[in-house]
Amino acid sequence: MEVSFSKELEQLRQGAGSTFHGEGILAITKALLQSGVAYVGGYQGAPVSHLLDVLVQAEDHLAELGVHVEACSNEASAAAMLGASIHYPLRGAVTWKSVVGTNVAADALSNLASPGVRGGALIIIGDDYGEGASVVQERTYAFAMKSSLLLIDPRPDLELMVRMVEEGFALSEASNTAAFVQLRIRACHVRGSFVCKDNIAPAVSRRALMSDPAAFDYSRLTHAPSIFEHEKIKTAERLPAARRHILERGLNELFAGSREDIGIIVQGGLYNALIGALQQFGLADAFGASTLPILNLNVTYPLVPEQIAGFCRGKQAVLVVEEGQPEFIEQDVALTLHRHGLATAVHGKDVLPMAGEYSVEAIARGLAPFLTRRAPDLDLGPGLHWLGELDARRGAVAAALESGLGRPLPARPPGFCTGCPERPVFAAVKLAQQRVGKVHIAADIGCHSFATFEPFSLGHTILGFGMSLASRAGVSPMIEGRTLAIMGDGGFWHNGLLTGVESALYNGDDAVLVILKNGYTSATGTQEIISSPDEEVKAAAPNKQQSLVDRNVTIEKTLRGIGVRWLRTVDSYRVDTMRKTLEEAFTTPFAGLKVIIAEGECQLERQRRSKPWVAGRLKRGERVERVKYGVDEDVCSGDHSCIRLSGCPTLTLKDSPDPLKPDPVATVIDGCVGCGLCGENAHAATLCPSFYRGEVVQNPGPAERFLHRLRQAVIRMLQPAGE
Ligand code: SF4
Numbered sequence: 001m002e003v004s005f006s007k008e009l010e011q012l013r014q015g016a017g018s019t020f021h022g023e024g025i026l027a028i029t030k031a032l033l034q035s036g037v038a039y040v041g042g043y044q045g046a047p048v049s050h051l052l053d054v055l056v057q058a059e060d061h062l063a064e065l066g067v068h069v070e071a072c073s074n075e076a077s078a079a080a081m082l083g084a085s086i087h088y089p090l091r092g093a094v095t096w097k098s099v100v101g102t103n104v105a106a107d108a109l110s111n112l113a114s115p116g117v118r119g120g121a122l123i124i125i126g127d128d129y130g131e132g133a134s135v136v137q138e139r140t141y142a143f144a145m146k147s148s149l150l151l152i153d154p155r156p157d158l159e160l161m162v163r164m165v166e167e168g169f170a171l172s173e174a175s176n177t178a179a180f181v182q183l184r185i186r187a188c189h190v191r192g193s194f195v196c197k198d199n200i201a202p203a204v205s206r207r208a209l210m211s212d213p214a215a216f217d218y219s220r221l222t223h224a225p226s227i228f229e230h231e232k233i234k235t236a237e238r239l240p241a242a243r244r245h246i247l248e249r250g251l252n253e254l255f256a257g258s259r260e261d262i263g264i265i266v267q268g269g270l271y272n273a274l275i276g277a278l279q280q281f282g283l284a285d286a287f288g289a290s291t292l293p294i295l296n297l298n299v300t301y302p303l304v305p306e307q308i309a310g311f312c313r314g315k316q317a318v319l320v321v322e323e324g325q326p327e328f329i330e331q332d333v334a335l336t337l338h339r340h341g342l343a344t345a346v347h348g349k350d351v352l353p354m355a356g357e358y359s360v361e362a363i364a365r366g367l368a369p370f371l372t373r374r375a376p377d378l379d380l381g382p383g384l385h386w387l388g389e390l391d392a393r394r395g396a397v398a399a400a401l402e403s404g405l406g407r408p409l410p411a412r413p414p415g416f417c418t419g420c421p422e423r424p425v426f427a428a429v430k431l432a433q434q435r436v437g438k439v440h441i442a443a444d445i446g447c448h449s450f451a452t453f454e455p456f457s458l459g460h461t462i463l464g465f466g467m468s469l470a471s472r473a474g475v476s477p478m479i480e481g482r483t484l485a486i487m488g489d490g491g492f493w494h495n496g497l498l499t500g501v502e503s504a505l506y507n508g509d510d511a512v513l514v515i516l517k518n519g520y521t522s523a524t525g526t527q528e529i530i531s532s533p534d535e536e537v538k539a540a541a542p543n544k545q546q547s548l549v550d551r552n553v554t555i556e557k558t559l560r561g562i563g564v565r566w567l568r569t570v571d572s573y574r575v576d577t578m579r580k581t582l583e584e585a586f587t588t589p590f591a592g593l594k595v596i597i598a599e600g601e602c603q604l605e606r607q608r609r610s611k612p613w614v615a616g617r618l619k620r621g622e623r624v625e626r627v628k629y630g631v632d633e634d635v636c637s638g639d640h641s642c643i644r645l646s647g648c649p650t651l652t653l654k655d656s657p658d659p660l661k662p663d664p665v666a667t668v669i670d671g672c673v674g675c676g677l678c679g680e681n682a683h684a685a686t687l688c689p690s691f692y693r694g695e696v697v698q699n700p701g702p703a704e705r706f707l708h709r710l711r712q713a714v715i716r717m718l719q720p721a722g723e
């Protein structure tokens, strides 16, 4: 990863009394160090990648404190790391994106939840739910419930979030239970400040080693019969201890309002959105003072029945604001009230959406019917007017687009970066299918999943990170042609090697696997993996297109070592070679697993490295050459087959200058990074010969300047007068 976090590293070092300003996720990172965390691990994923990225670069400071940081190969290994807290008084934290990461970690988490922990254990999860989410929409709440793990969902306010990390460790220790700390996208990126404390060097650490392992204790093992006892302890001791601690430490917040007859119970992470919605009705101010009393749940599992009943007592109705389905909290609240003999009516999903993100607007649309029914004396005019204005604006925009474009605004899905090495591979897949026929394509998680969008529209299923090869195992025996699985190198190391390759080899499957080896886990922020380019490779060619990503051929050696016999490595940008290799894989008589490694460095990483290198050379007045492709508009036939084969954002259209050619012609705009795909596609697909390759030279030498002037003179001589 070429991104430098030097500013963030400085913030992590801040001492007692200084003020931290910044984003929520970095505040959480600082809170871990202030809490005496001894070890941190995790697997990157939005919106929590920053936590691990920053800590990995904070090597020196963590060494001073004795804190260990581990970039884990997947969420399962991160969760298993928390095993250190089962016996030892070590505070540990791991992080990943949920719900998918929690699914991957499920086995270790269950086996952690059963014996419980001695040292505080936190699982910081990026809850990728709702707007901007990139994973399946499920709730981590279900996992916390079924494993009896704690779920902290802090109000997005830096001071409170930092407090909840410190309190979270204490809560975990008081109840011998690991705790999720759920951070929505908005909480990760909320900005604010808090007054720092000193970072705490843990009592046991890399600098203060334990002299002996823990004594043998069978009850700490998840093994029958001790698991039967664990299950009883969870409900008889640990959850009650957690509930007591939540009350004693005031972890949930009660915001009193002027009204007594109705109230709102909200997940902490939604508090800001709730206040935003109440403001529209004139029922809250910008500082959060609300007319309606609010019970803000910074710990959403377990709920504390006495607290819920106490809040609801004397109220005719409460509204439970709970994102996602099913309505676990609402059901719990209703049951609690029933058991306490309270007649308070419970509203929630009857007025709020069952699924989807709870934005300010979504909550306001739920508040309107709740308040109309339960507080008819309130003037809801301002809120209803605001909602009406939103509807009117949306209608006006849709109508304007309809009349201007004649259709709704087309969707703008994300796509590969300009010059991405994965784009040419999918161009080759498209071309290969023209010869071998359509194939079933098992897609995967990663940047390459952009190939499921136009202009490629390739891929039938996505079953999880690194799961593509495994996901075609039921299709291969049922279909005439061979199936194709696509996997990135990040996915290969995360899961694909074992769930896919090992299984396919063991079962003697006849299938084709393409591994896109770009050198990083790119989609989550280009984190390094075991097969990332080493420093020598990067330094040798800071401005060159890297086809050699891993000098140690780690993936190739691993595949050969486990028994892959048909293996080819192809430069990603060589479209025609890739097309031929794919065709060979689909037609060869060899009936086992065929693996093609498409090798080409992630363009984003290359650009990050080359930009300062180029800037340095320009500053020193040294020669810099940049390749750029272009389209000769006189030759372009206007059929746009190049665009259908590329999808590069810098290969686009412009009006034809020729009145006899009414269709727009292709053109390459300024962002072209000269990856060469345009030339490769033109060659591999035998497109019209309109593409040319140019070299833009900055700070040319005297010979080049002379040659340039000579060429210009010759061109002028050859041009008819007047042109
Ligand atoms: S981040 Fe890298 S691999 Fe991902 S789309 Fe961009 S260039 Fe391609």
Ligand code: SF4
Pocket (backbone or CB within 6 Å): 418, 419, 628, 629, 646, 648, 649, 650, 651, 668, 671, 672, 673, 674, 675, 676, 677, 678, 679
């Ligand atoms: S050569 Fe073509 S595909 Fe590559 S960056 Fe330039 S316009 Fe895009």
